Amino acid sequence: MNSKYAPIFQPFTLSNGITLKNRIVMAPMTNFSSNQDGTVSDAEVKYYARRSAGVGMVITACTYVTANGKGFHGEFGGDRDELIPSLKRLASAIKEKGSKAILQIFHGGRQVPPELVNGDVVSASSIPAEGEGKPVPRELSEQEVEAIIRDFGETTRRAIESGFDGVEIHGANGYLIQQFFSPHSNRREDRWGGSLDKRLNFPLAVVDEVKSVAAKYANDSFITGYRFSPEEPETPGITMADTLYLIDALSEKDLDYLHVSLNDFWSTPRRGIEDTRSRIEIIQERVGSHIPVIGVGSIRTADEALKALETGIPLLALGREIIMDPDWVQKISEGKENEIITKIDKTKQNELVVPDPLWQAIIHTPGWFPGV
Template identity: 65%
Template sequence: MNPKYQPLMESFRFKNGVEVKNRVVLAPMTISSSQPDGTLSDDEIAYYKSRSNGVGMAVTGSIFVTPNGKVFDGELAADSDDTIPSLQHLATAIKKRRAKAILQIFHGGRECPPEVVPNGEIVSASAVAKEGLNVIPRALEEQEILEIIHAFGASTRRAIEAGYDGVEIHGANRFLIQQFFSPYTNRRDDRWGGNVDKRMAFPLAIVDEVKKVVAEHAKQPFLVGYRFSPEEEMTPGITMADTLKLVDALANKNLDYLHVSLMDFWSKPRRGVEDNRSRMEIIYELVGQRVPVIGVGSIHTPDEALRALQSGVPFIALGRELIIDPDWVEKITQGKESEIRTELTLNDKEKLGISDPLWQKIINTPGWFPIANQV
């Protein structure tokens, strides 16, 4: 291995004692290939087996905690104890690759299509329709909010029983937790909405519930992470200043890591702070000494990963890169970094074991994946 890449391959020990073998994380990617009942498919197990190869941690795509939180057909479930055997099969496959298995848990809120949830009823923090759609979600009532918070805890217990090394609370990408934090989607005037402190109540309550369940049920160290999107483009929406308040509060919750959801690691704030540095650098400066931060976003090559790591964050997550080249990490350790693939061809679907729903999304979303002009 080229010694300059050694920092990427150094092990890391979390405060609770969990040790990972290197600094590369499989980013959570929705691959839409589960069975209709929310259990694991052969395609899915093959995907995670290959994409967990070489990484220190593997975070699953989003797993719904209640039936009305499902966003995609072919999405894995953790909403009942019946799902534990399926979840266990996936955890075992990831851990066989010597990667730590992290289950990402979420609720889609107003992002859920009516056709995939019971009775077609969409719920959210407030009755604010998703842009471009006429479906107006119903604002959740107090008891329902408490039940969803409890469901995050119950799914955490199932992750523990299924043998995972941790869970990641999905508070990013406009799903329900973010809908409660955003002034755009949260117009409530009760204890769950209002100023930025009140809009943090739901995310922080979920963190507290998950950590309580871990304390009660985990017999060995178990990681709890939180993923968030730093800003929203709409007005009123989440600003960088809002996010820094949330991140500061999360860092005080004794979480094991924070995972920033970005398309570009080096992107700069839109509004809310007067700072010319990247969002990642600002976040790391605020909380990096209290909680490990995972960075992500358009990091394609080992040199780009190394540069991102040098910003101070201890972990770099790769999503699209590991779909394009499942051996990304192995090629570095073997001194074959020049052979890492950075684009797809239209012939790659079968060769790379990409499920049909994911493949259709890749080829029909311009600019998402680099695709070479060959047939």
């Protein structure tokens, strides 16, 4: 290995004592490839196993905590005990390759396809997402809000029983947790909405429930992370100032990491604060002394990863890059960083071990992956 890349391979120990073997994480990416009954498919197991040997930690695609939170066709479930054997297959496949296995848990809220939930699309308020033809969601009652919070806890219990090393609470990408935090989607006037502090109540309640369940059913080494999107394009919408307020609160919750959801690691704030640095650098400065931050976004080469780590961010998540080249980490460790593949090869589906639904999405979505 070229010695200049040694920082990529330095082990990293989380606050709970768990050590990751290196600084690279497989980012959560929806693959549309689960069985119709919500179980993990054979193709998915192979897909994850193929990518689990090099990275220090694998964060799975999101799994829904309630049936009406299913956000995608071909998404695996975590909403009932009958799915524990399915989840166990996935956790085992990842861990057998030497990586920590993290189950991402979520509820899709107003973003779910109506046909997947019998038309009962729900959210914090009856405000549709922007865009033509978006369904108007039904506002959740207080009792339903409390039930969904408990569902996040129950899915955490199933993750523990399935052998996962941790869970990641998916508070990003416009799904239900973010919908409660956002002034665009949350127009409530009860304890779950209104002021910024009240819009924080649902995300923080989910964190508290997950942490409580983990303390009850797992040992101290169980990992709990939280993913968030730092800004929204809508007006009103989440600003960078709002996000700094959110992460201040999250940093007091004894989480093991925060995971920023971005397409570009170096993207800068849109509004809310006056700062020309990247969002991730601002976030790292704000909470990095309290809680590790995972950075992400179009990091394709070893040199790009090294530059990102030099900002002080301790962990980097790779999504599309690990799909295009499952041996990304190993190539750097073997001194073959110049052989890293940075464009999708449309002739290599079988070699890359990509399930057909995901492959079809990749090759029919121009601009999503380099080379398409």
